[in-house]
Amino acid sequence: KAGVTQTPRYLIKTRGQQVTLSCSPISGHRSVSWYQQTPGQGLQFLFEYFSETQRNKGNFPGRFSGRQFSNSRSEMNVSTLELGDSALYLCASSLAGQSGNTIYFGEGSWLTVV
Amino acid sequence: QKEVEQNSGPLSVPEGAIASLNCTYSDRGSQSFFWYRQYSGKSPELIMFIYSNGDKEDGRFTAQLNKASQYVSLLIRDSQPSDSATYLCAVNPISGGYQKVTFGIGTKLQVIP
Numbered sequence: 766k767a768g769v770t771q772t773p774r775y776l777i778k779t780r781g782q783q784v785t786l787s788c789s790p791i792s793g794h795r796s797v798s799w800y801q802q803t804p805g806q807g808l809q810f811l812f813e814y815f816s817e818t819q820r821n822k823g824n825f826p827g828r829f830s831g832r833q834f835s836n837s838r839s840e841m842n843v844s845t846l847e848l849g850d851s852a853l854y855l856c857a858s859s860l861a862g863q864s865g866n867t868i869y870f871g872e873g874s875w876l877t878v879v
Numbered sequence: 880q881k882e883v884e885q886n887s888g889p890l891s892v893p894e895g896a897i898a899s900l901n902c903t904y905s906d907r908g909s910q911s912f913f914w915y916r917q918y919s920g921k922s923p924e925l926i927m928f929i930y931s932n933g934d935k936e937d938g939r940f941t942a943q944l945n946k947a948s949q950y951v952s953l954l955i956r957d958s959q960p961s962d963s964a965t966y967l968c969a970v971n972p973i974s975g976g977y978q979k980v981t982f983g984i985g986t987k988l989q990v991i992p
Contacts, residue, residue: 800982808967809982853922857980867925
């Protein structure tokens with residue numbers, strides 16, 4: 766059974782640009798969550814999607830957005846990139862995203878903003 | 880107060896010793912608790928989950944949960960150099976609802992050969 770797949774794995778962008786990251790969850794998983802990980806802040810929750818609907822959102826500015834497609838695949842977009850957006854972006858999937866459901870992480874997308 | 884607190888370490892233990900990793904959380908309604916291991920440059924991988932008070936054992940790993948004290952711990956017996964990693968405590972703060980798993984900063988464990 767394939768795990769969570771994230772693309773691209775590594776990317777470098779310039780300040781002011783935008784970026785789109787993609788995530789394919791484990792087959793059968795309908796909940797997709799996104800996290801940002803930085804050395805100083807640790808893993809921070811961005812948002813969670815289930816059945817193409819955003820159910821939860823973390824404390825990030827509106828520049829961070831996402832969506833989920835009918836096949837449960839998800840994308841997140843960051844517009845007007847800032848240097849501080851340099852981080853590892855992790856996608857995680859779970860069966861139904863309910864309390865108690867285990868979340869499984871992809872390998873992550875390393876974003877560097879220069 | 881952070882929702883999930885961990886000592887960032889590093890915690891250094893000699894090979895073969897017991898490593899004890901601790902975590903406290905603020906939301907009393909939390910129902911599910913997870914421990915993830917993250918090697919440098921890699922994504923977190925699930926080690927254990929625990930829902931009920933008490934101990935849960937899986938091989939060399941034991942998770943302990945005390946909801947009254949809002950405390951979760953992970954014990955690693957017979958620590959090996961390959962256990963050297965950052966251990967993330969994760970808590971689902973939404974009782975009975977949808978998940979918004981919150982992570983601690985992680986404790987860096989160093990097992991000295």
